[in-house]
Amino acid sequence: MSASLAMGAYGFYVWSSVAVFFFVLLIDTLAPLARRRRNLRELRARIARQENRRRPGTPPSNESNA
Amino acid sequence: MANWVPLWLHRLGSPPVFYRFAGAVRPWALGLALVLAGVALYGGLFVAPADYQQGDAYRIIFLHVPSAWMSLFIYGAMAVAAFVGLVWRIKIAEVVAMESAPVGAAFTFITLVTGSLWGKPMWGTWWTWDARLTSELVLLFIYLGVIGLYHSFEDRRQGARAASFLVLVGAVNVPIVHFSVNWWNTLHQGSTVRLLGPSHIEASMLWPLLTMMAATKLYYVASLFARVRADLIASESGKGWVRELLAHRDGSGA
Numbered sequence: 190m191s192a193s194l195a196m197g198a199y200g201f202y203v204w205s206s207v208a209v210f211f212f213v214l215l216i217d218t219l220a221p222l223a224r225r226r227r228n229l230r231e232l233r234a235r236i237a238r239q240e241n242r243r244r245p246g247t248p249p250s251n252e253s254n255a
Numbered sequence: 256m257a258n259w260v261p262l263w264l265h266r267l268g269s270p271p272v273f274y275r276f277a278g279a280v281r282p283w284a285l286g287l288a289l290v291l292a293g294v295a296l297y298g299g300l301f302v303a304p305a306d307y308q309q310g311d312a313y314r315i316i317f318l319h320v321p322s323a324w325m326s327l328f329i330y331g332a333m334a335v336a337a338f339v340g341l342v343w344r345i346k347i348a349e350v351v352a353m354e355s356a357p358v359g360a361a362f363t364f365i366t367l368v369t370g371s372l373w374g375k376p377m378w379g380t381w382w383t384w385d386a387r388l389t390s391e392l393v394l395l396f397i398y399l400g401v402i403g404l405y406h407s408f409e410d411r412r413q414g415a416r417a418a419s420f421l422v423l424v425g426a427v428n429v430p431i432v433h434f435s436v437n438w439w440n441t442l443h444q445g446s447t448v449r450l451l452g453p454s455h456i457e458a459s460m461l462w463p464l465l466t467m468m469a470a471t472k473l474y475y476v477a478s479l480f481a482r483v484r485a486d487l488i489a490s491e492s493g494k495g496w497v498r499e500l501l502a503h504r505d506g507s508g509a
Contacts, residue, residue, distance in 0.1 A: 193301055196311035202376050203314050206369040207296070210318045217361045217478055218285070221354075225485035232492045233501060 268347050271496040274487050277480035285477035291470035299463035312376045316460075319369040320447070321467040322362045326394060327429055329359035329475055333401075334426045337419035347483075349415040350490070352422060353405045354482035358475055360398035366391060378442055386435040387443035394432055397425035411490050 196203040266272050299317030306313035333355040340349035370388065371381045382388065401418045408414030431438075436445045448454045454461060491497050 196300075196314065197305065199310060199312040199314075199376055202312055202372045203300070206315045206318050206372045207300075209368045209372070210322070210365050213361050213365050214474065214478075217358060218481070220357075221478065221481040221485045225481070225488055228485055228488040228492075229501065229504070232488065232497065233505070235492070236498070236501070 268345050270347060270487050270491050270494070273347050274484055274496075274500075277484050281477050281480040281484075284473045284480070288470045288473035288477060291466050291473065295463045295466035295470055297463075298466065299460070303460045303463060304457075309377060312373065315369055315373040316447070317463050317467050319366060319373060320464060321471045322365040322369065323391070324468060325471045325475060326359060326363040326366050326391070327432060328472070329355050329362060330394065330398075330422075330426070330429050332475075333359060334422050334429075337422040341416065341419050341423075346412070346490075349412065349419065350483050350486050351479065352419055353401075353415050354479055354486055355475075356398050356401045356405070356418075356422075357482065358478045360395060360402065362471070362475075363391065363395040363398055367395065383442055385442045386439035387432070387441050390428060390432040390435050393428055397421070397428060401425070 194200070267276060295317060300314055303314070305311050333352050336348045336352035336355065339345055340352055367388075370391075374383070375381050401421050404421055405411075405414045405418040408417065435441060436443055447456050448461065448464065456464070488497060488500075
């Protein structure tokens with residue numbers, strides 16, 4: 190098993206390739222999920238601001254999760 | 256042809272329908288992609304025999320070649336979507352084209368880096384200005400140009416239209432990348448797997464390669480759908496369905 194993990198003399202190159210492949214795709218997977226959550230949060234804050242403008246005097250409800 | 260196909264495609268052109276469809280498909284595509292990638296890597300890194308010339312270094316092929324295929328495939332998909340978006344002004348097509356670019360750029364980047372890691376032990380150099388390598392680097396710059404142009408406009412749809420033109424112009428590079436190993440005398444080796452005629456590869460090496468190809472295709476679907484969903488929340492934020500979605504999320508404590 191350790192012999193096959195060493196990949197002959199090429200372990201560094203093979204395993205670096207595997208690492209690059211998964212690292213780049215991991216970032217590519219996480220980035221849009223974070224962006225969607227951020228977009229939802231910003232939209233929620235914007236709606237809350239609009240509500241406050243419409244009914245002045247009411248306490249701002251968006252401070253806690255903005 | 257049965258008319259439910261165009262009908263279904265037409266319904267899918269509606270942002271809220273696409274949003275829900277993408278949300279339902281994404282986890283399955285990603286899960287299947289992970290399973291297939293695991294199987295392919297097991298087969299490629301441990302089961303397949305070493306190459307008679309390149310030893311174990313050739314195993315980089317199982318990451319490098321599927322990524323390179325995806326760098327061209329995604330460009331093709333992006334060009335079709337950009338064309339549909341420009342001609343028929345279908346918003347979903349514009350969003351699909353624009354959100355394909357980062358995934359394509361990621362695969363192009365992986366192709367260049369894994370190619371470099373393969374080139375060092377086999378050719379003795381990390382990089383050379385060979386036709387295949389140079390045209391692939393140009394492909395990366397086109398992807399980055401598309402992303403940059405899309406985001407440089409205040410108005411998203413205007414940005415998408417400008418960037419879609421760039422996508423169509425940049426499409427000339429795709430056949431150049433593909434045929435570069437035939438048109439020029441390159442250091443890069445020729446095609447191993449061919450659609451027409453016999454492939455120059457053993458079955459024990461071919462199946463992990465094709466399995467990885469399926470995995471990367473599914474991954475593209477998953478990543479694209481996640482990106483389209485994120486994009487639609489922002490670009491459709493004034494629409495009732497996004498407001499309802501938000502109210503529903505808040506109602507369920509999310």
